[in-house]
Amino acid sequence: MPEIAEAELARRRLPLFGRLAERYRTSDKAGYVMVLPYILHFLLFTAYPLVFAFILVFCRWDIVTPMEFIGIRNVQRLSRDATFWTAVINTLRFLALHIPLQIVLSLLIAVILNGRIKFRSFFRGAFFLPFVISGAVVTILWQQLYSTDAGILNLILIRIGMQPVPWLTDPAWAIYSIAIMATWKNMGFYIVLFLAGLQNVPHELYEAASIDGANRSQQFWRITLPLLQPVMLLVVILSTIGGFSLFIEPFVMTGGGPAESTLSVVLYLYKQAFQFLRMGYAATIGFALAIMIFLVTFIQRRLLDTDQSA
Amino acid sequence: MRTLTKVLGYILLTVAALTFIYPFLWMASASLKPENEIGTLALVSRNFSLRGYSAVFKQIPIARALFNSGLVSITSTMSVLVLSSMVGYALARLRFVGRDSIFNLVLLTMMIPGQLLLIPMYILVVRLGWTDSYRALIVPAMISNMGIIVFRQFFKSLPQELIDAARIDGCSDYRILFQIFWPLSKPVLITVGIITFIGSWNEVLWPLIVIRRWSMMTMPQMVTLFHVGGLANAQVAAEMAAAMMLALPVILAYLFFQRYFIESLALSGIKG
Numbered sequence: 001m002p003e004i005a006e007a008e009l010a011r012r013r014l015p016l017f018g019r020l021a022e023r024y025r026t027s028d029k030a031g032y033v034m035v036l037p038y039i040l041h042f043l044l045f046t047a048y049p050l051v052f053a054f055i056l057v058f059c060r061w062d063i064v065t066p067m068e069f070i071g072i073r074n075v076q077r078l079s080r081d082a083t084f085w086t087a088v089i090n091t092l093r094f095l096a097l098h099i100p101l102q103i104v105l106s107l108l109i110a111v112i113l114n115g116r117i118k119f120r121s122f123f124r125g126a127f128f129l130p131f132v133i134s135g136a137v138v139t140i141l142w143q144q145l146y147s148t149d150a151g152i153l154n155l156i157l158i159r160i161g162m163q164p165v166p167w168l169t170d171p172a173w174a175i176y177s178i179a180i181m182a183t184w185k186n187m188g189f190y191i192v193l194f195l196a197g198l199q200n201v202p203h204e205l206y207e208a209a210s211i212d213g214a215n216r217s218q219q220f221w222r223i224t225l226p227l228l229q230p231v232m233l234l235v236v237i238l239s240t241i242g243g244f245s246l247f248i249e250p251f252v253m254t255g256g257g258p259a260e261s262t263l264s265v266v267l268y269l270y271k272q273a274f275q276f277l278r279m280g281y282a283a284t285i286g287f288a289l290a291i292m293i294f295l296v297t298f299i300q301r302r303l304l305d306t307d308q309s310a
Numbered sequence: 311m312r313t314l315t316k317v318l319g320y321i322l323l324t325v326a327a328l329t330f331i332y333p334f335l336w337m338a339s340a341s342l343k344p345e346n347e348i349g350t351l352a353l354v355s356r357n358f359s360l361r362g363y364s365a366v367f368k369q370i371p372i373a374r375a376l377f378n379s380g381l382v383s384i385t386s387t388m389s390v391l392v393l394s395s396m397v398g399y400a401l402a403r404l405r406f407v408g409r410d411s412i413f414n415l416v417l418l419t420m421m422i423p424g425q426l427l428l429i430p431m432y433i434l435v436v437r438l439g440w441t442d443s444y445r446a447l448i449v450p451a452m453i454s455n456m457g458i459i460v461f462r463q464f465f466k467s468l469p470q471e472l473i474d475a476a477r478i479d480g481c482s483d484y485r486i487l488f489q490i491f492w493p494l495s496k497p498v499l500i501t502v503g504i505i506t507f508i509g510s511w512n513e514v515l516w517p518l519i520v521i522r523r524w525s526m527m528t529m530p531q532m533v534t535l536f537h538v539g540g541l542a543n544a545q546v547a548a549e550m551a552a553a554m555m556l557a558l559p560v561i562l563a564y565l566f567f568q569r570y571f572i573e574s575l576a577l578s579g580i581k582g
Binding site: 020026027029030032035038042044112117121123126128131134136140147149150151184187270279283294 | 319322327329334349350397400401406407409412422426427429430436511512515530550556564569
């Protein structure tokens with residue numbers, strides 16, 4: 001089609017501005033109006049705060065008196081701030097129990113639910129219930145269940161002849177008690193993810209394996225588990241992000257104590273900003289947190305993308 | 311052997327299901343019990359009363375919080391559905407300068423963790439004079455990147471003939487979106503609606519930061535402060551009653567629309 005080629009050539013001969021004007025002339029004008037709310041929202045609630053957060057990293061500011069430029073003192077201070085690193089280590093201790101517990105229990109339940117089970121949707125619905133409920137409700141409820149003297153968990157332990165546990169009052173226990181509660185709250189969500197993964201395993205693989213004489217447990221370890229690897233990874237990454245975002249749990253249950261053993265990064269940020277009015281330092285903690293979360297998310301996207309293209 | 315594992319499976323499932331349901335039943339029961347019976351496993355008591363609930367109504371403006379939460383959650387959900395579907399439609403079906411850059415921007419900003427923007431967002435709200443107002447709770451939540459992506463993906467799958475035929479009839483793009491695409495999009499509208507509503511209803515950190523006056527607080531915030539701030543005077547029944555009032559609307563909706571809830575929220579985890 002020589003005419004089209006000619007028109008295209010004519011278009012290319014136009015200067016950049018002319019080319020844009022030409023593209024604008026032939027575009028759907030409604031598009032600009034429709035994306036306008038997004039652009040405004042982005043500028044006001046993403047771009048501006050992002051730039052401002054970056055500026056704050058280099059400033060000392062209590063909101064009341066004028067902002068003061070202090071170079072990289074916030075960053076230096078953060079690197080030496082023992083309380084901040086305690087919060088990071090608390091997060092790692094939380095994850096060390098939460099991730100394995102979550103994977104083992106939700107996978108176990110998903111495998112049972114994936115069999116020929118009656119009332120499957122009832123069970124799935126029951127497990128999913130805490131995930132829908134506000135974290136505020138769950139923590140207030142569990143604080144009561146965990147109460148050392150009057151809590152029903154210790155009541156049950158005593159009934160079956162065991163020692164009561166200082167769930168939230170002992171620095172050695174408290175963060176693990178929160179990890180158990182978080183596992184309980186999110187398990188239904190991970191069961192649904194694992195169920196979806198299990199349903200994607202091709203049936204022929206099991207048939208072929210049983211013809212070759214593989215028993216049930218061999219089939220699980222050699223076929224099911226390797227094929228669930230992408231889901232497993234998603235579980236690890238999502239619960240890691242969840243661990244770094246802990247706030248309401250220590251805020252309600254322990255206030256970060258006892259002895260800072262449940263202080264989370266977000267709770268520390270909150271305290272620096274709104275108890276001590278150190279906006280610059282809080283923004284610096286925010287950046288450190290974002291970098292940690294970003295690394296995890298980055299790995300997640302990369303792995304999910306390669307998974308989809310495979 | 312086969313039946314044995316099956317029976318074992320059912321026993322395990324039942325015990326597990328009990329550990330998920332029993333605490334909520336216990337909470338409902340504790341909200342009705344007198345203080346001296348709360349530390350027991352029994353779910354029913356002869357001395358049930360509504361004293362816990364009346365204590366809540368007496369000490370905090372919980373009815374106002376219920377209203378605030380409803381207003382904020384419903385308004386932001388409606389807004390997310392309208393605005394995000396508009397952006398999703400433009401990105402999926404219209405040709406205009408900068409379309410692909412905007413889509414990349416949506417994907418990119420979705421990766422920014424909210425905690426990073428917390429402090430500057432708070433300062434922005436202070437500067438706008440929005441503290442202690444509905445604007446602080448609603449306006450930043452009026453559009454959602456996740457919603458844009460879900461709508462764009464779904465709108466891409468609808469046939470082009472729908473648009474062509476409507477254009478011949480002289481329909482504007484707004485009418486195509488709201489009168490032709492929306493009725494075909496019920497599953498995605500429900501999904502985005504549930505994710506947004508539940509997220510908004512349960513949100514506690516943001517209100518804690520921008521709202522200080524009791525009359526402007528949302529439910530999760532007020533229930534949390536009632537508990538943490540010592541206003542409940544350590545009356546467990548009252549604390550459980552307040553928590554029940556926060557949980558009950560969601561539990562009821564969940565009982566009726568369980569399947570939608572599970573499918574939608576499972577997606578929210580994957581999409582971020």
